[in-house]
Amino acid sequence: MSARQPLLSVEALQGWYGKSHILQGVNFDVCEGELVTLLGRNGAGKTTTLRAITGLLPRVEGAVRYGGKELIGLAPHVIARSGVALVPENRGIFAGLTVQENLSIAIRRHSIWTMARVREFFPELEHRLNTPAGKLSGGEQQMLTIARALLTGPRVLLLDEPTEGLAPVIVERLVSLFSHLKTEGLAVVLVEHNFEICLTVADRHFIIDGGEIVWTGDSDSLANAEDVISRHLSLENV
Ligand SMILES: Nc1ncnc2c1ncn2[C@@H]1O[C@H](COP(=O)(O)OP(=O)(O)OP(=O)(O)O)[C@@H](O)[C@H]1O
Numbered sequence: 205m206s207a208r209q210p211l212l213s214v215e216a217l218q219g220w221y222g223k224s225h226i227l228q229g230v231n232f233d234v235c236e237g238e239l240v241t242l243l244g245r246n247g248a249g250k251t252t253t254l255r256a257i258t259g260l261l262p263r264v265e266g267a268v269r270y271g272g273k274e275l276i277g278l279a280p281h282v283i284a285r286s287g288v289a290l291v292p293e294n295r296g297i298f299a300g301l302t303v304q305e306n307l308s309i310a311i312r313r314h315s316i317w318t319m320a321r322v323r324e325f326f327p328e329l330e331h332r333l334n335t336p337a338g339k340l341s342g343g344e345q346q347m348l349t350i351a352r353a354l355l356t357g358p359r360v361l362l363l364d365e366p367t368e369g370l371a372p373v374i375v376e377r378l379v380s381l382f383s384h385l386k387t388e389g390l391a392v393v394l395v396e397h398n399f400e401i402c403l404t405v406a407d408r409h410f411i412i413d414g415g416e417i418v419w420t421g422d423s424d425s426l427a428n429a430e431d432v433i434s435r436h437l438s439l440e441n442v
Contacts, residue, residue: 209235210233211270212234213233213267215266215269216265218264218265226252227256228416232393236390238386238407239394240408242394249414250395251293257283258283258290259283289361291366292349293365297337302337303329303337303340307322307351326350342369343374359391362395366396394406
């Protein structure tokens, strides 16, 4: 458990889609070099929380503090430029552009993640630079999506179900990648249905149910919290 100052702090976050009041009080935080999970059954509000943080939800109340600065009310591109990157569930790559082109678009000056460094870090992409992104395997596409996010130079990385539908060997590779990103000082928020992955890689967990955080704890506490798991996480999570 960390006593450090959080880099990203979400307080009493509420969010709506039209008249639907989806987020009803989400509270969590993440520090530099820490990975936290956002767990919950389908429809609990995990993706909506990530969308609210990144300025993609039409109506939001509460506070999202990043390095002491309030993000609510800022445009998505301003939030992204300030150092909060979202790796969305649908990956959001440009299928008709090559891998190299997808990467080039994402590059930001001053990012410690240069093109050379990303290419070294993702040898899987090195051999596919001239391939249209739409022709990559699911695992390669996910690596491209994460590589693109890193090139923007984030301090906070929000990952929405990054391992979904991928082969076990790729999942293993991604998990070690997430661990490495912590050592680089990134603050990582992971939405993930694979319970084992969460216990392996995360420092703390936040369970969301009905649009609010209902439980917080570390991996040891979660592994032993059978009542919490059965009450707030559906069978597919266990
Ligand atoms: N664009 C939208 N318009 C209206 N309601 C939406 C929209 N997107 C999601 N919702 C609703 O918001 C609630 C939370 O959805 P959300 O996608 O955040 O859940 P989730 O926890 O990410 O679930 P999953 O694991 O299925 O992705 C659900 O009831 C969903 O039906």
